[in-house]
Amino acid sequence: MVLKRHRAIFRPSSENIVEENDGLVPPTANQYLAMMQRSLILLLTFFFSSLANAQFGGGDKSTFKAVSQVTGIAPGETFKIALQLNHPDHWHSYYVNPGILGTSMKVDWELPDGFTASETIFAIPRAIETKSGGLDTVLYGYEGEVVFYYEITAPNELAPGKDLTISGKAGWQICDEGSCVQESGEISLVIKSAAVTVPDAAGAAVFENPPIAKPADGWTFEVVEDEGSFSLTATAPDGVSIQEDGIYFFSSDQQVDSQSLQDAEVDGQMIIAYFDRNFGNEDLFIDKGPTLETMSGMLAYQTETGRAAVNVSIPLSASPDAAESPGVDKAPASVVHLETVKATAEDIAAGAELYDVDAKLEIVLPSGIEEKKVTFGSSLFFVFIGGLLLNLMPCVFPVLGLKVMGFVAQAGEDEKKIKIHGLVFGLGLLVTMWILSAVIISLNLNWGEQLSNPIFLGAIIVLLFAMGLNLFGLFEIGTSLTGVGGELQGKKGYSGSFFSGVLTTLIATPCSGPFLGAVMGFALSQPKPIAFAVFTVFALGIASPYIVLSFFPTLIKKLPRPGAWMESFKQIMAFLVFATVVFFLKSYLTLVGEEHFNYFLFALTLIGLGAYLYGRWGTPIISKTKRMVTGYALSGLMIFGGLTWAYSVSKKPKDGLAWQEWYPGVIELSRT
Numbered sequence: 016m017v018l019k020r021h022r023a024i025f026r027p028s029s030e031n032i033v034e035e036n037d038g039l040v041p042p043t044a045n046q047y048l049a050m051m052q053r054s055l056i057l058l059l060t061f062f063f064s065s066l067a068n069a070q071f072g073g074g075d076k077s078t079f080k081a082v083s084q085v086t087g088i089a090p091g092e093t094f095k096i097a098l099q100l101n102h103p104d105h106w107h108s109y110y111v112n113p114g115i116l117g118t119s120m121k122v123d124w125e126l127p128d129g130f131t132a133s134e135t136i137f138a139i140p141r142a143i144e145t146k147s148g149g150l151d152t153v154l155y156g157y158e159g160e161v162v163f164y165y166e167i168t169a170p171n172e173l174a175p176g177k178d179l180t181i182s183g184k185a186g187w188q189i190c191d192e193g194s195c196v197q198e199s200g201e202i203s204l205v206i207k208s209a210a211v212t213v214p215d216a217a218g219a220a221v222f223e224n225p226p227i228a229k230p231a232d233g234w235t236f237e238v239v240e241d242e243g244s245f246s247l248t249a250t251a252p253d254g255v256s257i258q259e260d261g262i263y264f265f266s267s268d269q270q271v272d273s274q275s276l277q278d279a280e281v282d283g284q285m286i287i288a289y290f291d292r293n294f295g296n297e298d299l300f301i302d303k304g305p306t307l308e309t310m311s312g313m314l315a316y317q318t319e320t321g322r323a324a325v326n327v328s329i330p331l332s333a334s335p336d337a338a339e340s341p342g343v344d345k346a347p348a349s350v351v352h353l354e355t356v357k358a359t360a361e362d363i364a365a366g367a368e369l370y371d372v373d374a375k376l377e378i379v380l381p382s383g384i385e386e387k388k389v390t391f392g393s394s395l396f397f398v399f400i401g402g403l404l405l406n407l408m409p410c411v412f413p414v415l416g417l418k419v420m421g422f423v424a425q426a427g428e429d430e431k432k433i434k435i436h437g438l439v440f441g442l443g444l445l446v447t448m449w450i451l452s453a454v455i456i457s458l459n460l461n462w463g464e465q466l467s468n469p470i471f472l473g474a475i476i477v478l479l480f481a482m483g484l485n486l487f488g489l490f491e492i493g494t495s496l497t498g499v500g501g502e503l504q505g506k507k508g509y510s511g512s513f514f515s516g517v518l519t520t521l522i523a524t525p526c527s528g529p530f531l532g533a534v535m536g537f538a539l540s541q542p543k544p545i546a547f548a549v550f551t552v553f554a555l556g557i558a559s560p561y562i563v564l565s566f567f568p569t570l571i572k573k574l575p576r577p578g579a580w581m582e583s584f585k586q587i588m589a590f591l592v593f594a595t596v597v598f599f600l601k602s603y604l605t606l607v608g609e610e611h612f613n614y615f616l617f618a619l620t621l622i623g624l625g626a627y628l629y630g631r632w633g634t635p636i637i638s639k640t641k642r643m644v645t646g647y648a649l650s651g652l653m654i655f656g657g658l659t660w661a662y663s664v665s666k667k668p669k670d671g672l673a674w675q676e677w678y679p680g681v682i683e684l685s686r687t
Contacts, residue, residue, distance in 0.1 A: 076542075077102045077189055079200035082218040083181070087209035090173040094212065096204065097221045098122075098163040098185060106189045110140035110155040112266055112312075114273035115301060117154065117195075118188040120163050122202065125182045129170030132183075136164040136227060139315050139324050140265055142273075146192050153274055155265055162221065169208075177208045196542065228313055228324035236329040238310045243292045245271070249314055249327070251284045261317030264288045264327070268311045269304040272296075286316060307331075395552045402556020436512045437565020441558035443516025445551065452550035456543055469606040473615065473665035476603060477658065479596045480619055481626060486589035488582070489623075490630030516558070603665075611664040618661035625653030 078101040085094040098120070102108060109117035124132045140155040167181060183202040188195055207213075233252030238245055247264060251257060262279035264271065271290050278289040293304030310331055315324045484490065564570055604612045628650035632641050 076196075077106065077108070077198060079185065079198075081185075081200075081202040081204060082221050083204045083206060083215055084218065084222045085206055085212055086215045087207045087211070087213035088167075088169045088173075088179070089209055089212045090169055091171040092212050093166050093168045095222055095225070096165045096167055096181065096202070097218070098165070098200075098202070099160065099221070100157075100163065100187070101160045102158055102189060106191050107143055107145075107154070107156040107158045108161070108187050108189050110157070110265065111135065111137055112155055112269055112273070114142075114154040114156075115152055117156065117190065118186075118197070120185065120187040122165065122183045122185045124202075126167070127179045127181075129173070130179075130181070131168045133166040133168075136166070138162060138226070139228070139313070139322060142263060155273060164225065164227065173208045175208050175210050179206050179208055180204070181206065226322070228326055231325045231327070234325055236327055238329050238331055240292065240331055243294065245290050245292065245310065247286075247288045247290075247310065247314070247327070247329075249286045249288070249325070251286070251325075253284070255284060256318045257281055257284065257286060258317040258319070261315065261322065262286055262288055263315045264290055264312055265315065266290075266293075266310075266312040268307060268309075269293055270307060270310060271304070271312070274301070286314065288314065395548065398549055398552045399556040399559075402553040403559060405557055406560050433565050433568060436509065437562045439509045439512040440516040440565070441555075441562050443513035444558045444561075445516075445554045446513075447517045448550050448554035448557075449547075452547055455550075456546050469603065469665040470662065472599060472603050472606065473661050476596055476599050476615075477619070477622060477661055479592050479599070481622065483589045483592040483596065484623060484626050486585050486592060488586070488630075490626050490633070516561075607665065614664040615661055618657045618664065621653050621657030621660065625650040625655075625657060628653060 080099045082097045082099065083094070084096065088094055100108065100120070109119045111119050113119065119137070120135050122132070122135070126132060138157060138161050140157060143154050143156055143158065145152055145154060181202070181204045184199060185202060186197065186199045188197050190196070235250045237248045259281050262281065263277060266273070270293055272293040274296060275291040280287040293301070295301055295303035308330055309328055311328045313324045314327050315322065317323075600612075603615065607615070628645055629647070632645040633647060633650060634642070
């Protein structure tokens with residue numbers, strides 16, 4: 016027997032569809048900001064990235080359409096719903112196993128009583144070459160147009176002639192090489208109950224000969240592992256034509272390394288595919304895959320008429336006769352085998368009693384679905400309010416009245432000149448914010464993806480922790496800048512007012528973290544035009560009191576006097592920042608595991624001690640010797656040690672989770 020062998024990364028088209036298990040993903044920026052919106056009303060801008068599900072018109076937004084296979088459904092019968100997704104150029108969405116970081120299509124269904132929905136039936140993905148953090152990567156996903164299918168089953172008892180609304184909220188993520196956007200779409204289809212199922216002729220084309228992976232009836236499989244490499248032998252039944260090119264195994268259980276090259280050999284009806292075990296990739300923050308007793312996924316191949324695929328779920332090192340696929344085209348094959356291999360009959364029976372197939376998905380759904388009704392206009396409103404509230408911070412508020420009085424002093428009694436000074440001041444502030452936003456946007460940061468990077472997330476936690484300590488008054492930074500605004504009133508002309516706006520932005524920066532951080536988190540999850548608009552409106556919120564007071568200078572007398580209330584306001588803000596730290600720590604624990612998480616807490620304690628030493632002995636009123644030794648050297652050593660420790664433990668994500676196979680009710684059973 017002569018085997019023909021080729022070696023290549025194959026990029027199959029989206030022609031066939033197969034269903035796999037949905038998996039949990041680490042918390043995203045959306046979940047963090049949505050939580051802040053609900054619980055911390057003073058920090059309104061922290062909810063911005065809950066809007067990241069692309070509810071805005073225009074820009075790089077995919078198009079979404081739901082189509083029903085029928086107009087009428089009979090009791091006990093099943094029909095399909097197709098979700099058609101069209102990506103903008105150079106953007107992609109994800110397969111159930113994204114290969115790297117990513118969130119696949121999921122739906123939160125709202126079905127009539129007694130109706131049930133299947134899991135997502137995924138199309139054959141492409142092995143897409145892209146870059147992540149400057150490194151070449153391979154991900155499993157879709158470009159252009161793709162269709163996801165769901166099977167809806169009616170109850171056995173169904174009165175005829177009733178209107179039935181099949182609705183739901185779909186969520187998915189699209190990405191290009193520099194950014195990701197969480198998107199969502201509404202599903203609302205009305206069909207009738209009937210004695211006989213009635214096909215919908217208008218949408219028939221989507222369902223005629225649907226490119227779904229064929230049942231594996233007649234196929235035999237054998238998979239063997241040797242020192243971290245797998246060989247999968249698949250023999251097709253007679254009548255199946257297999258071409259030399261186009262062989263690719265897409266793992267659904269993440270045991271296979273998506274970043275390594277795959278080989279394949281073809282001889283007649285037999286395929287031998289070679290691929291490596293997933294031992295993790297520290298540079299790409301890919302966790303080590305599980306070690307299971309089965310290998311699950313789908314085997315894609317090329318026929319004379321196009322692409323095809325077959326479900327694979329086989330015990331490792333099994334013989335071909337013992338490894339015949341169950342031959343299902345909808346329930347994930349891995350579930351069939353894992354129920355018998357990993358779960359006892361008693362477990363399955365107990366789980367079935369607790370399992371509610373109609374229960375809403377709360378954890379696995381992309382965040383932002385519940386907040387979908389928020390509009391672009393309302394998001395900008397909260398951005399504006401965030402900028403407005405920034406003027407209450409102690410390093411900004413004292414400058415407010417002084418600056419406007421400077422406008423009045425320069426313009427004399429000429430109201431027109433006072434107004435122009437205010438507008439020019441606002442322009443200076445806007446220009447500075449535009450420069451800042453241009454730099455941030457040009458870096459092409461992906462906020463959502465970075466929050467799944469333990470090093471980046473750890474840095475955010477350290478920054479917020481230090482910011483909270485600063486707001487509590489443990490140490491002070493930026494206070495020397497507060498007087499700059501007052502000194503600027505001595506400058507003459509409109510240029511002085513313009514640069515006053517520039518410097519006011521710089522003055523605000525040391526204490527704008529809670530607001531500016533939230534604005535950045537939201538803006539970086541949006542297309543660039545929306546991100547630019549967000550920064551612009553935030554700057555307008557900061558500038559608005561100055562502009563209003565320049566138009567109505569008499570209002571200055573009504574401003575509250577700076578005093579102790581400002582310190583209380585600052586300390587309240589500290590509690591909000593620490594609430595954010597706690598939320599991020601939950602995500603960090605998920606990424607690195609308990610042991611590294613505990614070390615990270617010790618590192619934060621060390622950083623906090625260093626901040627205390629600096630605040631207590633690093634001020635000018637302390638003698639030079641104590642200031643240099645304790646306030647600077649010792650505190651610097653503590654902070655440096657804490658930062659180094661935090662980086663070290665963040666660089667080593669946990670090696671893996673204790674994997675437990677899914678069966679209906681396993682989650683509910685674990686809670687009893």
